Amino acid sequence: MIVDLRSDTVTVPDEAMRRAMIEAPVGDDVYGEDPSVNELQQEAARLLGFEAGLFMPSGTMTNQVAIAVHTRRGEEVIVPEGAHVYEWELGMMATFSGVVPRFVHAPLGVPDPADLRAAIRRSIHQSPTGLISLENTHNKAGGTVLPLDVIAGAREVATSEGLPLHLDGARVMNAAAALNVPVSDITRHFDSVSLCLSKGLGAPVGSVLVGSKKFVGQAHRYRKMMGGGMRQAGVLAAAGLVALRDGPKRLGEDHRRARALASSLVNAGYAVDLASVQTNMVYATVPDAARRASEWAERGVKANALSENSVRFVLHHQITDEMLARAIEVVTAPVPA
Ligand SMILES: *Cc1c(COP(=O)(O)O)cnc(C)c1O
Numbered sequence: 001m002i003v004d005l006r007s008d009t010v011t012v013p014d015e016a017m018r019r020a021m022i023e024a025p026v027g028d029d030v031y032g033e034d035p036s037v038n039e040l041q042q043e044a045a046r047l048l049g050f051e052a053g054l055f056m057p058s059g060t061m062t063n064q065v066a067i068a069v070h071t072r073r074g075e076e077v078i079v080p081e082g083a084h085v086y087e088w089e090l091g092m093m094a095t096f097s098g099v100v101p102r103f104v105h106a107p108l109g110v111p112d113p114a115d116l117r118a119a120i121r122r123s124i125h126q127s128p129t130g131l132i133s134l135e136n137t138h139n140k141a142g143g144t145v146l147p148l149d150v151i152a153g154a155r156e157v158a159t160s161e162g163l164p165l166h167l168d169g170a171r172v173m174n175a176a177a178a179l180n181v182p183v184s185d186i187t188r189h190f191d192s193v194s195l196c197l198s199k200g201l202g203a204p205v206g207s208v209l210v211g212s213k214k215f216v217g218q219a220h221r222y223r224k225m226m227g228g229g230m231r232q233a234g235v236l237a238a239a240g241l242v243a244l245r246d247g248p249k250r251l252g253e254d255h256r257r258a259r260a261l262a263s264s265l266v267n268a269g270y271a272v273d274l275a276s277v278q279t280n281m282v283y284a285t286v287p288d289a290a291r292r293a294s295e296w297a298e299r300g301v302k303a304n305a306l307s308e309n310s311v312r313f314v315l316h317h318q319i320t321d322e323m324l325a326r327a328i329e330v331v332t333a334p335v336p337a
Pocket residue numbers: 057058059060061063084085135137138139168170171196199207
């Protein structure tokens with residue numbers, strides 16, 4: 001039995017999803033003529049509370065296209081420390097949009113709206129602020145959720161300062177599940193939102209960027225510049241539609257299993273910041289992490305060693321209770337002398 005807990009990106013399309021892909025009506029999406037892509041874009045926009053959506057191959061592309069639309073060269077983007085748009089997107093905000101990040105302190109991935117306001121720069125001697133970009137759930141902080149009052153506070157700052165507010169919502173469906181609210185309660189505060197279909201929702205490929213009609217019209221041009229104009233992409237969008245419809249209702253189970261794994265790790269003597277275990281991720285302090293992870297992998301349990309003493313486990317819908325029990329057995333076994 002292989003139990004792959006490296007990421008929620010490792011899921012593979014099941015029967016129903018593959019059937020939807022085979023049967024999808026398709027056309028040339030660069031001409032806007034793929035019915036499945038159009039349906040996905042409309043459905044994602046409606047679900048998140050926006051006028052329009054745009055399908056792209058990856059979350060990196062949706063985020064970087066959003067940054068390109070919202071900013072001008074030489075500006076700063078205010079982000080919570082550890083933000084994926086900077087830490088894991090290879091400097092693209094600089095190479096593509098010519099902008100630089102300004103980090104604000106964000107314990108558990110949550111910035112204080114007062115700190116967002118204090119980070120705004122306007123003097124002619126400084127790079128002006130062009131955008132505030134938040135992340136929900138916050139990946140590097142442990143899959144943590146932004147409280148709704150913090151989002152409302154950030155919205156108030158953005159509105160009063162005349163700045164756009166973007167959400168890297170790669171896993172915003174996990175945040176909605178954790179808070180037990182409709183996802184639009186979270187997303188409606190933003191000017192644009194990027195959502196991954198290929199994480200916990202289970203599609204093989206794709207992300208959607210949503211915003212106003214005008215915003216999405218501008219986003220089209222940058223998607224094409226990045227090489228993200230796809231042709232008969234309906235075969236992918238069809239999988240995305242299944243993910244969007246069926247994925248969210250399974251996330252609560254992933255969260256329950258993450259909590260179970262975290263408490264087993266704690267009982268076995270590993271340090272886990274339980275306050276950070278809010279959705280489908282568990283970051284544990286594991287001495288000699290790379291070596292432990294490779295021993296576990298030999299016994300069929302895969303996890304990501306992120307540093308010398310830190311391992312990340314991510315739950316997803318293709319991890320059953322039986323597989324979780326096996327993972328716990330392997331990971332909590334006594335360390336060989
Ligand atoms: C996965 C992820 C993305 C997008 O990643 P891709 O691999 O490019 O699809 C963006 N933001 C966050 C927080 C993520 O976890």
